[in-house]
Amino acid sequence: MNAAPFYRVEQKRRGIRLSLLLVATIALSVLFLFAGRYPKPGFTFPSDWTDPMVNTIVLQVRLPRILLALLAGAMLSASGFTFQMLFSNPLVEPGFLGVSQGSAFGAALMIVLGTGSSVLVQLSATFFGLTALLASYLLSKRFRFGGALLRLVLSGIAVSAIYSSALGVVKIVAEPTKDLQDITFWMMGGLWNATWNQIFSILSIVVACLVILFCYRWKLNLLSLQEKTSFSVGLNPKRDRLILLIVATVGTTLTISITGLIGWVGLITPHLGRKLFGSDSSYSFPASMILGSLFLLLCDTIGRTLLPTEIPIGLLTSFLGAFVFIIILSLKHQEGKA
Amino acid sequence: MKIRSLLICFLLLPALLFAQASSESAMDNSDYYTATDANNRTLKLAQKPSHILIAGKAGNMPANALFLFEEVESMDLTLPKTDQGLGDFFAFIRPELDQKPRISQTASAEEIASKNSDLVLMKATHYESTAKKLDQLGIPNYTMNLESYEDWKNELRELGKLLKNTARAEQLINLYETQVRFITDRVKGLKEEEKVRILLLQAERSDATYAYKIAPDSWMQTWMVETVGAIPVYKGANKAANGWSTVSFEQIAAWNPELVILVSYKDASYKYVKAVQESGVWANLDAVKNGRVKASPHDMMNYIQPVASWILGLQWLAKEAYPALFADLDMEAQVRRFYQDFYNITDEGKLDVLLDLYRSSVAINTL
Numbered sequence: 001m002n003a004a005p006f007y008r009v010e011q012k013r014r015g016i017r018l019s020l021l022l023v024a025t026i027a028l029s030v031l032f033l034f035a036g037r038y039p040k041p042g043f044t045f046p047s048d049w050t051d052p053m054v055n056t057i058v059l060q061v062r063l064p065r066i067l068l069a070l071l072a073g074a075m076l077s078a079s080g081f082t083f084q085m086l087f088s089n090p091l092v093e094p095g096f097l098g099v100s101q102g103s104a105f106g107a108a109l110m111i112v113l114g115t116g117s118s119v120l121v122q123l124s125a126t127f128f129g130l131t132a133l134l135a136s137y138l139l140s141k142r143f144r145f146g147g148a149l150l151r152l153v154l155s156g157i158a159v160s161a162i163y164s165s166a167l168g169v170v171k172i173v174a175e176p177t178k179d180l181q182d183i184t185f186w187m188m189g190g191l192w193n194a195t196w197n198q199i200f201s202i203l204s205i206v207v208a209c210l211v212i213l214f215c216y217r218w219k220l221n222l223l224s225l226q227e228k229t230s231f232s233v234g235l236n237p238k239r240d241r242l243i244l245l246i247v248a249t250v251g252t253t254l255t256i257s258i259t260g261l262i263g264w265v266g267l268i269t270p271h272l273g274r275k276l277f278g279s280d281s282s283y284s285f286p287a288s289m290i291l292g293s294l295f296l297l298l299c300d301t302i303g304r305t306l307l308p309t310e311i312p313i314g315l316l317t318s319f320l321g322a323f324v325f326i327i328i329l330s331l332k333h334q335e336g337k338a
Numbered sequence: 339m340k341i342r343s344l345l346i347c348f349l350l351l352p353a354l355l356f357a358q359a360s361s362e363s364a365m366d367n368s369d370y371y372t373a374t375d376a377n378n379r380t381l382k383l384a385q386k387p388s389h390i391l392i393a394g395k396a397g398n399m400p401a402n403a404l405f406l407f408e409e410v411e412s413m414d415l416t417l418p419k420t421d422q423g424l425g426d427f428f429a430f431i432r433p434e435l436d437q438k439p440r441i442s443q444t445a446s447a448e449e450i451a452s453k454n455s456d457l458v459l460m461k462a463t464h465y466e467s468t469a470k471k472l473d474q475l476g477i478p479n480y481t482m483n484l485e486s487y488e489d490w491k492n493e494l495r496e497l498g499k500l501l502k503n504t505a506r507a508e509q510l511i512n513l514y515e516t517q518v519r520f521i522t523d524r525v526k527g528l529k530e531e532e533k534v535r536i537l538l539l540q541a542e543r544s545d546a547t548y549a550y551k552i553a554p555d556s557w558m559q560t561w562m563v564e565t566v567g568a569i570p571v572y573k574g575a576n577k578a579a580n581g582w583s584t585v586s587f588e589q590i591a592a593w594n595p596e597l598v599i600l601v602s603y604k605d606a607s608y609k610y611v612k613a614v615q616e617s618g619v620w621a622n623l624d625a626v627k628n629g630r631v632k633a634s635p636h637d638m639m640n641y642i643q644p645v646a647s648w649i650l651g652l653q654w655l656a657k658e659a660y661p662a663l664f665a666d667l668d669m670e671a672q673v674r675r676f677y678q679d680f681y682n683i684t685d686e687g688k689l690d691v692l693l694d695l696y697r698s699s700v701a702i703n704t705l
Contacts, residue, residue, distance in 0.1 A: 056621075308576075
């Protein structure tokens with residue numbers, strides 16, 4: 001029996017579903033542009049537009065915030081997806097290999113050194129995120145235990161722990177009335193302080209990273225196979241893995257240098273993408289990116305709309321993410337039983 | 339023989355018990371230095387504490403209370419870092435403190451023990467982390483809350499007992515009560531529609547990013563706004579019992595306060611007023627358009643916080659909210675009088691320094 005027609009139909013269905021998801025995300029983004037706490041909690045109606053404050057809030061406060069949520073969600077999810085595929089490990093996220101911890105340490109160090117420049121904080125976060133990746137990679141070469149992937153997992157755990165401890169030391173020596181508060185300010189993260197300037201400062205590089213990862217998405221399927229297998233189909237697995245890891249790390253560290261540490265997005269949304277669009281990354285990768293944007297957009301909209309005070313975004317992503325995680329795992333279990 | 343011994347015991351026992359009781363009562367009344375702390379523990383010291391260590395974060399609050407008593411002049415003090423980025427008040431009034439190394443705000447019980455102090459003072463929030471361990475080590479320690487007007491009155495009274503200077507404690511309480519009454523008497527006739535709607539925000543800055551936070555309802559900052567007869571527009575919004583909560587500009591615009599007070603505890607508040615005045619986003623806010631975004635006053639400590647100078651913050655807030663009602667309130671005279679009455683500072687040079695700092699902190703408000 002010829003499977004090609006079935007495959008084509010399935011591809012068409014996935015394409016339609018992906019388009020619908022994209023349209024839904026865009027529609028919700030536009031809708032949420034009119035949701036907030038001014039002039040009253042809830043939606044901003046056309047009659048409110050006579051108030052010049054509404055104009056300022058929609059264009060200067062809500063719009064950059066929504067765009068940052070979409071951009072950061074897509075980047076964190078794309079990185080999570082890439083890491084999960086490259087390490088054939090569904091529990092991996094950008095925090096893996098010490099990237100997040102390295103970035104947090106880099107930012108904290110620059111704050112304590114008192115340079116007072118956000119560009120330097122961003123650069124330092126990116127630099128130490130990359131050194132964490134490099135250290136994990138080089139350490140895995142020296143380990144004499146298990147296969148290549150297991151060695152990388154173990155070295156990642158070690159590097160994460162080292163950077164976490166180093167961050168702890170920086171926090172101890174930080175001047176409590178100023179530097180420590182700045183570090184906490186940065187670590188807490190959130191999109192409430194989004195400005196156009198911040199978005200423009202990372203936009204070009206993050207979009208470039210997303211485009212590169214998107215173009216490499218078909219290779220991710222092959223790179224998730226064993227190294228010999230991917231080599232036999234014409235890939236250069238070592239080079240391609242390194243390129244993808246660097247691109248994912250740069251995109252992640254730049255994003256979190258603006259948003260602070262936001263957990264669960266990079267872990268949950270790739271799972272959800274694969275659950276809804278199958279394991280073929282041609283569809284599940286873009287789906288994960290869109291789902292990451294949607295997830296962060298939803299969390300941030302709840303965080304800025306529900307209460308008069310901001311609900312920390314990390315709290316919402318963890319809470320909603322854990323629910324989604326439980327549902328995904330439960331569904332898998334049911335499938336297995338069937 | 340046995341009967342004789344028993345008889346002697348029977349006769350001696352009441353005598354011994356009586357002697358013990360009378361000696362304890364005598365000690366209670368005269369010899370012991372005793373007081374109840376914020377965690378409801380009664381501390382008894384056989385001698386007047388002469389070497390006091392102030393431990394933990396927010397150590398400037400118990401230090402503030404202690405410095406209101408003249409006994410502090412003869413004490414050997416070990417302080418944590420008490421500089422809020424505006425200068426160190428305690429080293430300013432006692433310069434020799436500047437030469438003495440400060441103890442870390444996160445010092446362990448062991449580190450504190452190594453300083454051999456007679457008494458450790460700290461905020462009540464350090465009870466679990468520090469006070470309990472010091473109890474295990476047998477180091478006398480005393481906690482203070484100082485987060486409300488009632489706390490200040492009750493805890494000054496107890497501190498007075500601990501230092502056996504209840505007269506000074508009552509004098510201080512009387513000063514506070516008189517000055518609070520001066521304000522409440524004037525604003526009590528205000529009708530609801532006459533009350534000014536105030537938004538008090540703690541501003542923080544990290545590079546070019548600003549965060550604005552509101553205080554919980556139970557905190558002294560909110561009490562101060564209400565005591566001057568104003569309406570804190572943010573009341574009920576901060577559900578956190580123990581901390582400031584970030585608010586978005588959108589929520590600030592929705593509250594549309596008549597008067598915005600910007601407070602900072604690590605920097606000069608006028609910098610934040612400048613940032614607000616220069617921001618395109620804030621420009622449409624009524625308070626900005628009407629020039630009613632004000633920097634909170636400070637010298638070496640911000641007045642809008644639970645330190646001894648909160649009374650100056652209250653007076654300033656009353657004058658900012660109702661300039662006509664408090665037209666006769668001369669803030670500069672009040673600052674000078676506060677330091678004379680509360681800290682016994684008589685050196686004109688020092689008073690001038692404090693006054694200059696106050697003037698420059700609020701200069702932006704009159705531009």
